[in-house]
Amino acid sequence: MTLSAIIFTPLIFGALLCFLKSDKSIKVSTFIFSIVHFLLCLFMLSNFDKTTIDIQMAEKISWLPSMGISYFVGIDGLSVWLVMLTSFMLPLVVLGSWNSITKKTKVFHLCLLGLQTTMIGTFLALDAILFYTFFELSLIPMYFLIGIWGGKNKLYAAMKFFIYTMAGSVFMLLGIIALIFMTKSNGGVMSASILDFYALDIPFVAGSYFSTQTLLFFGFCLAFAIKVPLFPLHTWLPDAHVQAPTSGSVILAGVMLKMGTYGFLRLVLPVFPEAAEYWSWLFLYLGVMGIIYGALVAMVQTDIKKLVAYSSVSHMGYVVIGIFSLNTFGLTGSLYQMLCHGISTGALFFLVGMLYDRTHSREITKYGGLAVKAPIYAIAFVIVTMSSIAVPMTNGFVGEFLILLGTFGASKVAAGFAVLGVILGAAYMLWLVKRVFFGPEGELVASKDEAFFKLTIKEKLVLAPLIVMIFWMGIFPNHFISYSEASLNHLSKNMSNYELNIVGQANGPEVNSNNSQGESK
Amino acid sequence: MEKTLLSILLLTPVIGFLINGIRFRSKNIKVAGSIGTGAALISFICSVALFFKVKAAPDHMVLVKFFDWINIGSLNIAAEFLVDPISSIMILIITGVGTLIHLFSIGYMDHDERPAKYFSYLNFFLFNMLVLVLASSLPLMFVGWEGVGLCSYLLIGFWFTDKEKAAAGMKAFITNRIGDAGFLLGMFMLFYTFGTLSFGELNEMMPAIPEIGWAGPVTLACLFLFIGATGKSAQIPLYVWLPDAMAGPTPVSALIHAATMVTAGIYMIVRMSPVFMVAPNVMMVIATIGGLTAVLAAAVGLTQWDIKKVLAYSTVSQLGYMFLAVGTGAFIPGFFHLMTHAFFKALMFLGAGSIIHAMHHEQDMRKMGGLKKKMPITYWTFMFGWLAIIGMPPFAGFFSKDEILWLAWASPLGSKWLWALGMIGAAMTAFYMTRLMCLVFWGEETRSDHKVKESGLTMTFPLMVLGFLSATAGFLGIPHVISAVLPGHPPNILGDWLGHTVVHLDIHGSAITEWLLMGWSVTVAGASALLAYYCYIKKITFVDKFTEQFKPLHQLVEKKYLVDELYQAKIITPLIGVSKILWSDIDVSFVDKCTHLLSRFAVSCGKGFRSFQNGNMQTYAFYMLLGSAVTLFYIMTGMGK
Secondary structure, rough: HHHHHHHHOOOEEEHHHHOOHHHHHHHHHHHHHHHHHHHHHHHHOOOOOOOOEEEEEEEEEEHHHHEEEEEEEEEEOOOOOHHHHHHHHHHHHHHOOOOOOOOOOHHHHHHHHHHHHHHHHHHHHEHHHHHHHHHHOOHHHHHHHHHHHOOOOOHHHHHHHHHHHHOOOOOHHHHHHHHHHHHHHHOOOOOOEHHHHHHOOOOOOOOOOEEEEEEEHHHHHHHHHHOOOOOOOHHHHHHHHHHHHHHHHHHHHHHHHHHHHHHHHHHHHHHHHHHHHOOOHHHHHHHHHHHHHHHHHHHHEEEEHHHHHHHHHHHHHHHHHHHHHHHHHEEEEHHHHHHHHHHHHHHHHHHHHHHHHHHOEEEHHHOHHHHOOOOHHHHHHHHHHHHHHHOOOHHHHHHHHHHHHHHHHOOHHHHHHHOHHHHHHHHHHHHHHHHOOOOOOOHHHHHOHHHHHHOOHHHHHHHHHHHHHHHHHHHOOHHHHHHHHHHHHHHOOHHOOOOOOOOOOOOOOHHHHHHHHHHHH | HHHHHHHHHHHHHHHHHHHHHOOOOOOOOHHHHHHHHHHHHHHHHHHHHHHHHHHHOOOEEEEEEEEEEEEEEEEEEEEEEEEEEHHHHHHHHHHHHHHHHHHHHHHHHOOOOOHHHHHHHHHHHHHHHHHHEEEOOOOHHHHHHHHHHHHHHHOOOOOOOOHHHHHHHHHHHHHHHHHHHHHHHHHHHHHHHHHHHHHHHHHHHHOOOOOOOOOOOHHHHHHHHHHHHHHHHOOOOOOOOOHHHHHHHHHHHHHHHHHHHHHHHHHHHHHHHHHOOOOHHHHHHHHHHHHHHHHHHHHHHHHHOOOHHHHHHHHHHHHEEEEEEEEHHHHHHHHHHHHHHHHOOOOOOOOHHHHHHHHHOOHHHOOOHHHHHHHHHHHHHHHHHHHOOOOOOHHHHHHHHHHHHHHHHHOOOOHEEEEEEEEHHHHHHHHHHHHHHHHHHHHHOOOOOOOOOOOOOHHHHHHHHHHHHHHHHHHHOOOOHHHHHHOOOOOHHHHHHOOOOOOOOOOOHHHHHHHHHHHHHHHHHHHHOOOOHHHHHHOOHHHHHHHHHHHHHHHHHHHHHHHHHHHHHHHHHHHHHHHHHHHHHHHHHHHHHHHHHHHEEEEEEHHHHHHOOOOHHHHHHHHHHHHHHHHHHHHHHOOOO
């Protein structure tokens, strides 16, 4: 029940929210709820057994028995930290948008809560149709977040975001249906359980573009690559980020992008192992291109938020190459980088939002010398920058180091190009810092005094946990990695005959169906 | 006990950093300075205690593990610190010179707005530098390696409201990052070859036979690590950041950009000497780059007028010497020079700081002159530094530099060419340092309006200590040939101590040759210094004639070979141009356009189908008929089967 509670309490609370009248009570109660929700997740974490690779806390209720579709959720080392991350961000987002959201407060918080349910649902779903449902449903609240509270060009951006990501998902849906039918020929009954997908042996012909596994592989990859976003499918991202309100950007970069990379880990690698291995070079190179391309384009941006958006393209490129290095270092690094990117880029978007709330401008050239007027803000920004460019002792380093180490093991050439991102990343971020914070005071800075830029208590409360996490995750990464280590090891070592069971059901239905098939032959 | 000492050693600077960091708005330099200096002093005391612990330890090694940092499969990186002969000397230098420079800063930064911030950065630097040298594995060393880079960035851009200074900080960080990328690749190469990254294990696992050619894994790894070293230790082609780094406060230049951080590259190579010995080709590269840097940087030093720029190029050049040394297998002399250089160069930077402070931030040597009388302590201590750097016996630089030159000549990895580079560099060094002395201290007073007076004790005390060390530190490493003729045959203390862990080449050259070379290099340095003296004090026209004769060459050197301009024109500007094209022409006009084309295609498909639904009853009837006909045809011809 824990997992269902984690998934659905935000939605239920959202329904209760409808009875509240005043804006203030909505904000306060949502904030309190988000804290409670995080405590609930911590409770889940304390019950999480990090020694097993199996699915824990599973719940399975039949939904559409004729198609083998069920409400099936469970958690393992791959998803546990993403759930924690999602829950961790909600109170910060509520607090961070306290003053900046002035219209339709109730709907805004409803959207946030709805997003929470769908995102956590995506990470916890173990039924492919349920996964798809949550994956797609998450678009709707985000669509409204961008479309209602966004900037000037919000409708275009919201529409582009929605249709672009949805178009990719259609291929995934086709793929899921195909896989469901395959389970029938494999085990006799239809099943949409992802665990049953793992047991499938999908025909693969190396070199052929049209073998079943290759086609399905690319169908899924398209959906996830758009979400990540992987170069060259990234163009929805800068538009969405620039138009989205701060809260939207934080959730989008902090959590939603990870739904794509999580998809690679949960579905693509274990279900299509041969194709993933065969085509890994393609994704390594697309990832490397994303790293360099994103960094270069970020360097010449004139809008701070757009710069951070392109930096996401670059950082997510790291995650992709880590995944497709297909070894333990790369996979661990990728999972870690997902969390780190969520925290550091989330923090960057918060910081940009705080500045924008005051000056209503994100033009880099209008700033300069801000460190004199806003010292605390500058310190926070520099710390987050260090995390973003992966200076050791911040979280960013651990992820990037492991990814590069893993990539080096898979392809020295790819790693050789990927380290260029280490240089370019420092270049675009430090250049930004220099232009905004150092040098003579720019026009927006000179006319204001220190009190104008002073951070409020709420803003400090938003930044403080993020900064604590940056150092905690950088200095004691084992506290986090140890929860996922077993699962990631299992994935990298047994990718080609990957299987997962539910805890306590070592001879679960999946295994049985395999056995019966073996006997019938 | 060792663990406690190490914890105090590492944590006091962190505590100092945090205290001063939290009260960064404070303008009280006495409090901030006391906290900062106190923290450094406590660290120094711990270093001394640790040194004796290591000396007493049976295998001269103390290994303390605090916690596991990253543990994944076969990768085990622990926060584990190693105090052995090399690192024990390094921590003494870092905390010792560090304490003196903290003390000096109290005087130097007395008019600054943000002294607490300054001392917090300085303390944080100490911590990172200690992590760098105490690390027991490459990744942990990388933590300190990047950490000192970060502190250097913050301190160079300490007066960040000045655009140039902020830019200099950024340049230092990004240039260092290029090296760091190489460091990472070298680390990965070693990990996949040997399965470990700890120094102890790596040094033991090295094959006995050196690799031939360029493609061996150790050769490649060493090459990449050396790229890292060229970044941090300012060698060709990545030295460009160091002269610009002089934008930072002068004590920072003394501590970070002369005595400690910039020597990290040499320290890394000495630390991994058994590994580098397996890659003789890389050793050749290191020696050549070092020799070339020594000469080319010294040549720029001849032409500069800014006192800090002269010292900066001098530092680049001296670091070149150290690389020349380690590249010829002379790890211990290289390390010896690192130590003596730390003393005399820190001394000279602080001396320069004392002058700059007294002259109200004037750095042009043409506007100085005759400071001998006005600033006697600064003058006399600076004199010791000068004698040390030009290699006059028995000052510190003589012993270390001479051993480097001798090994460049006699080592199996050395050559006459490398020796010649070293000699040319030594002659130039003597010339530009004497020129500096003439212009600053000996010449006529150029301006009398400044009420220049000697600095206070917080500034002169560090000068005196460093002056003493510059004069005497050389006796720690007396070469064999000299000790053979001295009464009592004093041992080579440093060499014996380092010999426990560092690869030691046994060179059996003839003692006569060594004496001859030694005499020759002292003569050349002396002659060169004398020439400079005559040029700048007795005003003989040699320099003018010389520059007139080789005008294009002189201008090229004076403009620092236009390397900065070259990098700007050939790398940075094109990169930004390409990025702009990528953004506007590729990202917006192509990749995104393709997306729009797809959506337009969908829309036009929809439009096409819409024309079927035009509301005309007859058209609908026609479609119905057509459809039925096709279906009928399909069934009747049996195509369905």
